[in-house]
Amino acid sequence: MHFALRPQLHGHETFAAFAEAQTLGARDLIFTQRILHKTFMQDSAAQVLFYDDFCDGEPTDVAVDEMLTAIRKMDFDRLVAIGGGSILDSAKVLALDSEVDVAGLFEAGVQPSRKAGLILVPTTCGTGCEVTCVSVFDFPSIGSKIGKAFDAGFADHAVLVDEFLSKIPYPVFATSSADALVHAMEIYLAPKATPYTDMFCMAAIKSILEGYMRIVEHGRESIQQDARAYLIASNMAGIALANVLAGGVHAIAMHFGSVHHVPHGEATRLFLPPVFKIYYRKAPEGKITEIAQLITEILKVPQDGTNPFDALDSLLAKVVPTKRLDEYGMTEGDRRPYAAKVIETQQRLLVNNYVPLSDKDIAAVYTDLM
Known part of the structure; x- marks a missing residue:
């Protein structure tokens, strides 16, 4: 360690x-x-x-x-x-x-x-x-x-x-804070995570999700009241990132953001829900259950079998709205070539996945967002 x-x-x-x-x-x-x-x-x-x-x-x-x-x-x-x-x-x-x-x-x-x-x-x-x-x-x-x-x-x-x-434009706040959330969630599940990175990641996830719930409940003016909390949460996720690299969400976002000139935070926010839904489907009994439980508690997800990552997706849609991939210029025919390019160029990040993502899994992520 x-x-x-x-x-x-x-x-x-x-x-x-x-x-x-x-x-x-x-x-x-x-x-x-x-x-x-x-x-x-x-x-x-x-x-x-x-x-x-x-x-x-x-x-x-x-x-x-x-x-x-x-x-x-x-x-x-x-x-x-x-x-x-x-x-x-x-x-x-x-x-x-x-x-x-x-x-x-x-x-x-x-x-x-x-x-x-x-x-x-x-x-x-x-x-x-x-x-x-x-x-x-x-x-x-x-x-x-x-x-x-x-x-x-x-x-x-x-x-x-x-x-x-104090003067950050809302779209910049939304996509940047979402990137911090992605850092914390990915690193918490990374194979090389430690009890120390876990501590920083869970604190960051909790702070950001609670802040997002206040935005939904009380409006965007709550951002200024929570400014220091967001800065600290981002910094905590960064401390984790300095010790353990992010994974598949970032790997997919890197290539997509480059091809379609999408800001980094916007790209990572796009791919967070579908990647984590794959993780949850493939290994629901692993460490991801701890993130799922935290989401369930903060978002007040009903205990009726609702997928907590569906609930997270709905929250993100309210706080950090994005577009479908075809609106960025991606086509159905791009799915397999893009997946192959991610596999080719982003092994530095893909080795940190919670569970392995095949080229078919990555293509499915694109399909989910088309």
């Missing part, structure tokens, strides 16, 4: 409090989006590099190569990344001490050291990547997203700032 918590964790109510505590100044480089800088950071003396000067969506290897070219010309002591998962994942690579491109960095065995201090500050409540060392980029040349863990990718400090959720 192995478990580690690498970055120091900090929490602040505002960016100003965080900046004062970390004494941000001219030797620091803030890597963020323009709108975030304009809204929260205009008074900072730190240097700035804007993610949106290079990319207007999730990062590709080509876009990150351009970021690397720009940042290698700059002089700074600490890289302070403030944003969603795309920004934080990119920052882990930008802080590495290397002159090669992304393709070179993603080659097997390549593990550069870090050239600067690294502080990661999430502005969403989903990926939890402020406490992981993995960077996930889209590689259009191979038609899929690929992730790699860098030993030096762990931040020195991971910082949760309540204020950053």
Whole structure:
């Protein structure tokens, strides 16, 4: 068994409090989006590099190569990344001490050291990547997203700032928090899960589902009251993810999101219910019963044989609505080729499944959502 918590964790109510505590100044480089800088950071003396000067969506290897070219010309002591998962994942690579491109960095065995201090500050409540060392980029040349863990990718400090959720658009909140839920649920069932990851995962699942029930009962205004709870739940799921990788939901979402340019959290939310229904059908007496029981209690699922993952599906439809796969551009004829591509490119994740998923199982997941 192995478990580690690498970055120091900090929490602040505002960016100003965080900046004062970390004494941000001219030797620091803030890597963020323009709108975030304009809204929260205009008074900072730190240097700035804007993610949106290079990319207007999730990062590709080509876009990150351009970021690397720009940042290698700059002089700074600490890289302070403030944003969603795309920004934080990119920052882990930008802080590495290397002159090669992304393709070179993603080659097997390549593990550069870090050239600067690294502080990661999430502005969403989903990926939890402020406490992981993995960077996930889209590689259009191979038609899929690929992730790699860098030993030096762990931040020195991971910082949760309540204020950053105050202006989060609802769709971003919904899909990012759903991604945190997926992390926690998948890792809880992973073969390499430990009592420590179990503890973080179950706490995260409980917090997110309770928050979702409050949204359904009291409306979206409850999100701000629960902002810190969502940030902590996302962070807890991220701590688990730093120790045990996610599984089949993420594997299927990686390929689909790459082909159809679907944001990561939206893609993982799509595939969570059908994958877990397969798990529950194949091994209903295993560890999944503990998640099923928690869902039953929080969602008040009737004790009449109702599948708790059907109830979860219904809750997600209210809080994180999505589209059918054909509305994203997928066709019936894509099911088998997509399944084969997942098997080919995502073994890093598929080995963490609760039970094995065959290409027929994956094709059935697509069928369920068509």
